[in-house]
Amino acid sequence: MFTRWRSGILNIVLLLTCVIFGGRSEQQVQTGTAAGIDTNKTHLRNSDYDFEYAPDWSPINRTLGSVSAVAFDSYGNIVIFHRGSHVWDALSFDPQNRYLPVSSGPIAESTLLIVSNQTGSLVSEWGANYFYMPHGLTIDRNNSYWLTDVAMHQVFKFDPAISTTEPLLTIGRRFQPGSDIHSFCKPTSVAVLSNGDFFVADGYCNGRIMKFSSDGNLILSWGKNSFVVTRTFMLPAGPVPENFFAIPHALTYATDKDILCVADREQGRVQCFNAQDGTFHSMYSHPQIGSRIFSVKYAPLNGGVFYIINGPQYTSDKQPVSGFILSMTTNQIAGRFFPTNAQRAFSNPHDLAVSFDGSQMYVAELSPAKVHKFKRKTLVQPEPQPTERSQSLRSETLPVSIDPVLSTESPYASTLMIVSIVGSLLTTSCLIFCVWRTICPSSHASGRRQRFSTPVENISLRNLNRSEELEGSA
Template sequence: MRSIRLAVLAPLLLASTAPAPHYAVVHGWPVLPPGRLFGPCSGVAVNGKGEVFVLHRGNRGTDAKGLATLKEPVVAVFDAATGRLLREWGAGLFVVPHGISIGPNGHVWITDTGSNQVFELTPDGALLRTLGERGVAGADATHFDRPTDVAPLADGSFYVADGYGNSRVMKFAADGRLLFQWGTHGTGPGQFDIPHALAIDAGHRVYVADRANDRVQLFDGKGRYLAEWKSPSIGRPFGLALLPGRRIAILDGGTSSGKVPDHDGVTIAGLDGREIAHFGGIGNQDGQFRIAHDIAADRAGNLYVVDIAGQRVQKFVRR
């Protein structure tokens, strides 16, 4: 297997010695109502009940004109085992929904790059809390500039990747107070060019998909730089998902020219950065991607990937 280059060595966890996993796409998953199609799918998350939350944008593309909200439901919830559609919600609330995460308490977090806001909701879509000022971009403690992802923790605190405009990662207390932040725009250690996705492991290390810098950066829980992972197989990381067995899935969404990616795929790595497996590619067939945008894992280690251009979600099971 190829190795992912570590630019700076940090205290590393031992890599798994288990055999390299193989992932196969589940044909016919999920089951949509007759005639139903998704819009661009930007986010996916799985809760502890085995429900898969797919975030999509209906007929809206990447950018919004003004602050008009999407009138159709933008969150579709599926049964992970059967692919059956369980419920939908989110109409009239979001402008350009981007990332979706689920906390240990089951609450759903959604970032909106169109409104510059972060939302906390119940699993059925009831609004609990909104952070940020609608339609106002900023770089202070109470404003965002096109935030991309949220990583909620068991104690109620949470990290936010304030990605497209501010190139920073912020940590908030459970009550919404900003505790600290780090990152500026750039290519150096601890700098970002679109921090697009977050993951937090059991050792409280923070993984950041530094998308336009073509790398994953690692930090401790206080934002201190540890290392970076960068390799041809990682490519341009759009999404991250922690897996059982001290592993992580890194989603390469490719660069795009005229909405056509030049590569797409998933790399499975140990938490020491060693590459274990890789699958996927560009295309419209099952198991292929077109601007893969986010990835999530369930408790069994099955993976779910959503596409922007492909406008779909796919399930991959470990064989």
């Protein structure tokens, strides 16, 4: 009697043990997957910066002049701003920065070409018989075109839906370089804020940044020219101070940080300033980029990154002419992009544009007159909050990606699933065995024996131990 009572107790203990271990196995699968791999967590990968060249993309079947700028419009098309038959050379300006061949008239052909970014086919064109020496192009969120002309020393705002011949706003004195609050000297670039205020980089001669209200009234101005060719003063000894520009050549606005960043071309650095008051914020450069930076675009990715193109170097340690992706948080190069020609480099790039979803990028070259296209190798999900579009339709925004590993079945999850199945089978087997032992004790009344003495029971024990080992290793 005592033996049967003890046998029943042992059977119950065994049953509880099987249930506990079996339940633990299933729980291990569930909690292990959740704790080990967080599918809701944002993962940042090098593929965010991995672009490939698109050699087969060729914009329209016509001859381009020097391409000074590219941007995306509100419909996702790429817009090309080029100089047609006009060439900027040593005879274009006098020592006072006045444009000399005024009598030759404006560029006869259309200087603005709207092109499908998928096929390269021409969508529309305008800008004929208006511009003399195109330079900068920005398209804001309302599809207004902000254009600079270094020959006319003016900045224009056009709305193509209203007129392509009469600008909505014109700032600067026509063909009159100056340094007062109403004048520019070869202005280079524009950045537009969401409230309509805008910044002008002015430019080759004055080396300053000017902020205007939406109606064109000056709000503030800062900066001083440090370009050796055009400055009229001696710089102090030591590093060039902040707020000094040797041609502020391109602007980009970081919406999430509310800072305006400037491509300080001849000093090979990106300088950033608080957009509200123009105070200095930070500065970025890198030896691989070299001594010249022609254009910069900002994206709120991984704490902030800059898309940069350099230019031909005039120093002894010349760097390849290519595109760079520079991290603001580490000040290190996160990626590079360049054409797949024999040199694996650009010749004379001047501007770049990045699409809203970050999947496409374009680089404009002066010579040879060409527009290069790059595509991101890995598609990513767009970030929900768009940025300010200072060079194109939200062209500053590159979405933070989700690691594709997390979107597929994890190998650890597969292993834990196997453990769960084995544990469930063992639980069921133990339950059947224990019930059988409890209900049919007489079948073993032939004599007392030790538990797990038969080969079958030993195999069950080894399987149970193996299950525990698998659970421990998982």
